[in-house]
Amino acid sequence: DAGITQSPRHKVTETGTPVTLRCHQTENHRYMYWYRQDPGHGLRLIHYSYGVKDTDKGEVSDGYSVSRSKTEDFLLTLESATSSQTSVYFCAITTLGVLGYTFGSGTRLTVV
Amino acid sequence: DAKTTQPNSMESNEEEPVHLPCNHSTISGTDYIHWYRQLPSQGPEYVIHGLTSNVNNRMASLAIAEDRKSSTLILHRATLRDAAVYYCILTGGIADKLIFGTGTRLQVFP
Numbered sequence: 001d002a003g004i005t006q007s008p009r010h011k012v013t014e015t016g017t018p019v020t021l022r023c024h025q026t027e028n029h030r031y032m033y034w035y036r037q038d039p040g041h042g043l044r045l046i047h048y049s050y051g052v053k054d055t056d057k058g059e060v061s062d063g064y065s066v067s068r069s070k071t072e073d074f075l076l077t078l079e080s081a082t083s084s085q086t087s088v089y090f091c092a093i094t095t096l097g098v099l100g101y102t103f104g105s106g107t108r109l110t111v112v
Numbered sequence: 113d114a115k116t117t118q119p120n121s122m123e124s125n126e127e128e129p130v131h132l133p134c135n136h137s138t139i140s141g142t143d144y145i146h147w148y149r150q151l152p153s154q155g156p157e158y159v160i161h162g163l164t165s166n167v168n169n170r171m172a173s174l175a176i177a178e179d180r181k182s183s184t185l186i187l188h189r190a191t192l193r194d195a196a197v198y199y200c201i202l203t204g205g206i207a208d209k210l211i212f213g214t215g216t217r218l219q220v221f222p
Binding site: 033035040041042043044048058059090100102104105106 | 146148154155156157158161197199209210211212213214215
């Protein structure tokens with residue numbers, strides 16, 4: 001939908017293992033964002049990027065790292081997954097203009 | 113970031129207009145007002161945004177108070193598909209990061 005794809009869609013992993021989530025866009029948008037959403041809460045910003053190799057921290061960045069080596073890909077890594085990182089993760093893209101943000105379909109991550 | 117206040121929930125009947133309020137008394141002169149909605153099991157979806165003037169698009173209308181301390185999202189004829197959580201968000205620029213609150217859960221009854 002609108003050129004943004006998240007992978008995987010679902011993942012179950014064990015505590016202490018590394019996990020990488022991928023966000024891929026075909027829109028050549030400059031800005032990309034990672035959010036997490038927990039039951040009963042709105043989305044919370046983890047990290048964001050405003051260009052290749054330009055990233056910054058959001059509200060809840062502890063335990064997460066990101067990389068953006070190409071315009072089209074924004075990777076979110078949990079270096080050592082914990083149960084508190086069980087959540088639904090959304091990626092978003094935007095560009096300057098009137099179209100707003102476009103969100104991916106989400107990745108449901110369960111850490112057991 | 114300036115904060116917004118929305119009712120936790122609202123109800124409507126199908127085919128009736130819905131007015132979703134948002135208070136943002138600490139808005140600054142350059143803050144944009146955005147509305148997004150999230151349908152069950154989906155990512156948020158852009159609805160509309162504005163700065164000072166009222167805005168219309170195919171999905172909804174945005175009415176902004178003259179002092180900009182409040183705004184109202186108007187769905188002209190609610191459908192069952194409009195049942196969602198609606199988020200009112202302020203940003204410092206058109207591509208500034210979105211900071212979500214808890215939004216308003218809209219229920220639409222047949």
